[in-house]
Amino acid sequence: MGEQPIFTTRAHVFQIDPSTKKNWVPASKQAVTVSYFYDSTRNSYRIISVDGSKVIINSTITPNMTFTKTSQKFGQWADSRANTVFGLGFPSEQHLAKFAEKFTEVKEAAKVAKDKSQDKMETSSNHSQESGRGTPSSTQASSFNGTDDEKISHVEPEDVVLQSENNRLxxxxxxxxxxxxxxxxxxxxxxxxxxxxxxxxxxxxxxxxxxxxxxxxxxxxxxxxxxxxxxxxxxxxxxxxxxxxxxxxxxxxxxxxxxxxxxxxxxxxxxxxxEIIPQLMGECDGITEKLKAAERKNGELEARVEALQKDVEEKQQQQGSLKRELKKMTDTLDGKLDELQEFRQGLSKLGTD
Known part of the structure; x- marks a missing residue:
């Protein structure tokens, strides 16, 4: 069947900066497809990602690899064969969790496959060692169990060298x-x-x-x-x-x-x-009537005042005439008094005389 994808997701791919070994360098301008592949012929697992025509991840998973979650959406693993560290930025925490679970499963499967291959290699090496042990003994047997004619026959040194060279070839x-x-x-x-x-x-x-x-x-x-x-x-x-x-x-x-x-x-x-206006109107009417009465009284009083003024004027005129008459009488009285004084003086003089 060859190599087949077994899990696929999308993520932003990064690689560690080879100069600083600290900073991340983007390997893709956008999110790309990242897939797990299983090779049935080699019994191996790889993580492969392609951006356009460029292969940005080709990492064979080994049992000693570890996928580390460095944040809620970012994870990384080191590849000693590629001499770099790959980082993946996922769109969500669920995508990161699924990728990490698959990494653990694939790593365990790679470990099992490695153990099986080691067992096969040890078995084949044991068979080869046993066959190797049998070959020299047969060679020795053939050399020691040769015929008497071969023992008697004399072999030239050049033939021995050619035979050994032929065997080596x-x-x-x-x-x-x-x-x-x-x-x-x-x-x-x-x-x-x-x-x-x-x-x-x-x-x-x-x-x-x-x-x-x-x-x-x-x-x-x-x-x-x-x-x-x-x-x-x-x-x-x-x-x-x-x-x-x-x-x-x-x-x-x-x-x-x-x-x-x-x-x-x-x-x-x-x-x-x-609401107060009707009351005020009533009061105003009463005041108006009072004012009219006061005006009538005022008219009467003015008439009385005029009459009194006339009486006063008449009284003044009468008083003036009385004053004139009184003055005349006073003057007359003064003349009479003067005359009387003169008469008293004359009488006194007469008394003294």
Whole structure:
């Protein structure tokens, strides 16, 4: 069956900076497909990720590898064969948890496969050692159990050298045939791997086309959303203006309500005053009648005053005439007194005489 994907997810791929061994360097511009592959012929597991036509992850999982969660959405593992550290940024914590669980499962399966391969290697080595032990004994037996003719016959040194060289060449040819078969197997494995990579690249190219279409759709949606955002911002500005207008109107309404309350108070006061008006009108009528009576009395008093003034004038005239008469009488009396004084003086003189 060859190498088949057993688990696939999407993540952002990073590699550790080889110079600093601290900072992460993005290996992909966006989230790419990351898959676990199982090779049934080699009984091995790999993590493979392709960005376009570039293979950014080709990591064979070994039992001593460890996948570490460094945050809620980020994990990493070290690959000693690639001499780097891979990091994956997942869209959610659930994706990270599934990938980590699969890593643990694959690592355990790789450990089991490694143990089985070691058992097979030990078994084959034991068989080879046993066959190796039997070969020299047969050689020795053939050398020691040779015929008497071969023992008697004399072998020249050059023939011995050629025979040993021939044996060495035969062993080298057999070893070369063995290596050739091994290399053919490895070559076939590499061809299968290349075929799988070509299929992966084709799938990646198809995915790229799909992603390009999705990017175009996303760009169109982004343009549509930007236009919608612009229209919403315009509407928001209009709404803000309307809010300002409403706030001004609200303040004006409050002012008008305050004025209306003042007017209501004035109206209430006027109503109270209007209730008092009939009483005041009655009082005003009484006051008017009193005023008329007072005016009549005032007229009478004025008539009396005029009459009194006339009487006073007459009295004054009479008093003036009386004063004149009194003055005349006083003057006359003074003359009489003078005369009387002179008469008294004359009488006194007469008395003395």
């Amino acid at each position: 035969k062993a080298a040819v057999e070893q070369g045939n063995t290596n050739a078969k091994k290399w053919e197997t490895e070559l076939q494995t590499l061809r299968d791997g290349n075929a799988r990579l070509v299929d992966s690249l084709n799938e990646a190219n198809a995915s790229v086309e799909t992603w390009k279409k999705q990017v175009l759709i996303c760009q169109e949606e982004s343009t549509h959303l930007r236009n919608k955002i612009a229209s919403l911002e315009t509407q928001s500005n209009e709404v803000n203006q309307e809010k300002e207008t409403n706030s001004r109107l609200t303040s004006r309404v409050k002012e008008l309500e305050a004025d209306l309350q003042d007017k209501d108070l004035e109206l209430e006061n006027l109503r109270k005053q209007a």
